[in-house]
Amino acid sequence: MKKQVLTGIKPTGRVHLGNYIGAIKPALDLAQNEYSETAYFVADYHGLTQIHSCEEMKELSYCIAATWLALGLDHEKAIFYRQSDVPEIFELSWILSCFAPKGLMNRAHAYKSIVESNQQIGKDLDTGVNMGLFTYPILMAADILLFQTDLVPVGKDQVQHVEIARDIAGNFNKQYGEVFHIPDYVIQEESAVLPGLDGRKMSKSYQNTIPIFEEPKKLQKLINKIKTDSSLPKEPKDPNSSIIFSLYKEFATSVQIEDLKEKFHSGIGWGEAKKELFHVMNAYLEEPREKYYELMSSPKLLDEILEQGALKARAKTIPFLEEVKQTIGIHRSSRI
Structure with missing residues (x-):
């Protein structure tokens, strides 16, 4: 079935x-x-x-x-x-x-988040809450x-x-x-x-997102903004704690993933790692991006x-x- x-x-x-x-x-x-x-x-x-x-x-x-x-x-x-x-x-x-139950709705994340934020700044708890959101x-x-x-x-x-x-x-x-x-x-x-550009959860509310059909030049600029640690080029890096690697493996082949993982262990520079991410993402999204803009015109x-x-x-x-x-x-x- x-x-x-x-x-x-x-x-x-x-x-x-x-x-x-x-x-x-x-x-x-x-x-x-x-x-x-x-x-x-x-x-x-x-x-x-x-x-x-x-x-x-x-x-x-x-x-x-x-x-x-x-x-x-x-x-x-x-x-x-x-x-x-x-x-x-x-x-x-x-x-x-x-x-x-109303109590179940009270515990919904979106509603609780607004209530907690209002509480912190001393506003009425339901400020900014419409019944659609609740x-x-x-x-x-x-x-x-x-x-x-x-x-x-x-x-x-x-x-x-x-x-x-x-x-x-x-x-x-x-x-x-x-x-x-x-x-x-x-x-x-x-x-x-x-993770988003700043390391927090990728969310429109944090303004740290990467639009999926961003044009190539803007995509590269956004990738260059991704937060990295202070490790220097040639120092080994942990791919499992890297935002760049997390994004990379969603668009790369298994061979490409293993290759970049090895480069991380060998000490790839962050600038080079960001270039690698841009190339696989742009290649993967190039055809869908073109189709997207065709559909938006129709x-x-x-x-x-x-x-x-x-x-x-x-x-x-x-x-x-x-x-x-x-x-x-x-x-x-x-x-x-």
Whole structure:
């Protein structure tokens, strides 16, 4: 029996290497597995918690769609859709909210982070918190559970969202029986927390990201900013503690990885190591980058692909939502 895989990315900024290595790459790898059914989505309503500009929302949503396609997503084989085109997600979100304890939402990382920050600077604890942000994990649970998802590829910082979906599904199932699948997450352990330019977790909030389709000259400049230690050229270096090596092995062949590892042990200079990283990254991303910009110049094509995907998505979500509604004693009249 095939397992359902689902993952999405919200349009709140340019897609960066952390997005690619934490979610996109493992999701696309699972698509090659003959035992998997795959669904990918542009999480535009999730983005609404932060993006309140019409034009920015449109542009960033197209960016996410073009990124998936440029990196190899086959929209003919997978279900590829825009979250806002599948209204069943939002109906299920309300149902799930009635099984989601407030205490569980209080513990969600994004909300806790803002509360703790406000506390430190003496502001009201909920300053800057909208209800979309507070209930964000419930909407994500709806994304996951509506597709009866088995596996969710995520970065380590997103694991909690899958765990919350599991908790909410468990609460529902305890009351009504085994209606929802209990999902599991998939992490690339070696890249669980990808370091950014400054050594902290790569995140748009830290402004330490490397956009995946940055043009070559800017890409090289960003790579040159990567934080390194004070070891001198010709001094042996530990590849396992190097941001440069962590990024390098995501784009290089096994032969290239072993070669650079040997150079680290022999005392490669940091400048030379950064050049090596730029060459493998640029070579790997050159073709996808070109395809990305072609797609971004064709928004009508992106709309067509996403709309076709929404039809396939709704073929799954409509009947399952009806099953959920009948389970709780609410169902649509056949006369409507």
